[in-house]
Each structure stands twice: as structure tokens, then as C-alpha cells.
Amino acid sequence: MxxxxxxxxxxxxxxxxxxxxxxxxxxxxxxxxxxxxxxxxxxxxxxxxxxxxxxxxxxxxxxxxxxxxxxxxxxxxxxTDRVNQNRRMLLELLLPVAPSGPINALAKRYGVEKSRFELDGPKEAPTNCSLCGLCVRYCEQVKGEFVVGFTGRGVNRKVALVAGKGDECAFCRQCYSICNSGRFVEMAEVFPDQP
Ligand code: FES
CATH class of the missing domain: 3.10.20.740 (Ubiquitin-like (UB roll))
Incomplete structure (x- = not known):
């Protein structure tokens, strides 16, 4: 090589x-x-x-x-300053959505104490999901399954279970340990198999 x-x-x-x-x-x-x-x-x-x-x-x-x-x-x-300035901006965007776990640790590492961004509306709770897609790709590439996927677009984008396949997920759960949220993935939402 x-x-x-x-x-x-x-x-x-x-x-x-x-x-x-x-x-x-x-x-x-x-x-x-x-x-x-x-x-x-x-x-x-x-x-x-x-x-x-x-x-x-x-x-x-x-x-x-x-x-x-x-x-x-x-x-x-x-x-560099330019790199870290961009990282701080990304972390500011992620913090309101996923304020705990590794994202919080990274924010501290880069000196981000507070985000200038807020979730829409007082009723919107943090999902603790950064939409990194690790669970989706792990399910597909390592397990050869398609149980976990994305649903929705833009601000409505979420990780969810494919309808009718939740049972397989309950027995596997291997993606939970690589989740960036710092807690188990919550995938209560179900979306249809068909796009
Ligand atoms: S884009 Fe490289 S680790 Fe996420």
C-alpha cells in the first residue's frame, strides 16, 4: 500500500x-x-x-x-482560532437541544458556558439527540438492520423506529451505548415503513 x-x-x-x-x-x-x-x-x-x-x-x-x-x-x-471559533458556534447550536452528556463536556472544553440560541417556545423540551445518526448507521452497517431511521425534515427531524420493527430493537439495544446524548436513546416515535 x-x-x-x-x-x-x-x-x-x-x-x-x-x-x-x-x-x-x-x-x-x-x-x-x-x-x-x-x-x-x-x-x-x-x-x-x-x-x-x-x-x-x-x-x-x-x-x-x-x-x-x-x-x-x-x-x-x-x-486554530478559526477552527475553535467554528466549534464553539456548533456547540452553541447543539447545547439547547442536548444540554447533557458529551456535548456538555465538549462545550466546557471549548469555553462555551451558555448558548445564544434557544429552543422554539417554552414548551419545547430538549431531545438530548444531536441527530449525529450514529444509531441509524450502526443499525444499518453493523447489524444489517433498518430498525432505526430519521423522520421529518428541518427542525422536525427526529430519530425514530421503523413501524413494526420495534421488537427487534428491544432485544438488541447495541446502539444505545454509542449514543451521544449521554443517556439511552428514546425512540418512542414510530414512522411508517413507506416514505
Ligand atoms: S463530521 Fe467528522 S466526526 Fe462528525
Missing amino acids: NTVTLTINGQQVTANEGTTVLEAARSLGIDIPTLCAYDELEPAGVCRLCMVEIKQGKKTRLVTSCVYPVENGLEVQTE
Whole structure:
């Protein structure tokens, strides 16, 4: 297999072609925050918290490290002001929805004490779901099942059980332990099998 050499936070690393910047960073022990990455799953690039700044020639830009492939000569910085400013904004958006667990811990890590955003209306309760989709992808890619899915669009988007398949979920529950909400996934909603 061909390899490429790049630098991450000033440290040189050699990685197999086709691996991601996130994987290369982790091989150096560099901690990049993630919500939707999980070793057993194909990366999906949903949460954007893993963004890093890369330099190619004179240009710098932000990329999503869990889906961005390593390149020869790439210079990567994982904690620049620009990166962390974007992470803080993402965490501010997530905090009202999922104020506990890992999201709260990440908010503290990046100095987000309070969100400028609020849920719509006083009756709307936090769902504690970041919509990272780990449970949906785990069910499909690891279990080979399609019991958990998304329903709704925009602000109404939710994770739910596919109608008639809840029994399988009750016996499995393996996705619960990878849920980012910090508590068991609550999937009381049922949506029809047909779109
Ligand atoms: S971990 Fe990369 S986008 Fe979520």
C-alpha cells in the first residue's frame, strides 16, 4: 500500500493512502472532537466538530477531518482560532437541544458556558439527540438492520423506529451505548415503513 507523509500540529506522520486526517491525527495521539465518528462505521461527516485547518500552498481552509483523505505534504492544524471559533458556534447550536452528556463536556472544553440560541417556545423540551445518526448507521452497517431511521425534515427531524420493527430493537439495544446524548436513546416515535 502507498503511503503519504503530512504534518499535523507540526508533527510529521506517515499514513496509508486512503486513510483520513482524523485517523492520522489519532495515530499521533492528537485528540480531535467528534460526535458522528465511530470506528466500526463508514465516516459520514455529519457533525462537523472534527473540522481542522489545512494549508495547501499559501491557502488555508477548513475541512472535515473524518472524511478528508491524507495527502502528501499537507499541513494540518487541529486547534486554530478559526477552527475553535467554528466549534464553539456548533456547540452553541447543539447545547439547547442536548444540554447533557458529551456535548456538555465538549462545550466546557471549548469555553462555551451558555448558548445564544434557544429552543422554539417554552414548551419545547430538549431531545438530548444531536441527530449525529450514529444509531441509524450502526443499525444499518453493523447489524444489517433498518430498525432505526430519521423522520421529518428541518427542525422536525427526529430519530425514530421503523413501524413494526420495534421488537427487534428491544432485544438488541447495541446502539444505545454509542449514543451521544449521554443517556439511552428514546425512540418512542414510530414512522411508517413507506416514505
Ligand atoms: S466526526 Fe467528522 S463530521 Fe462528525
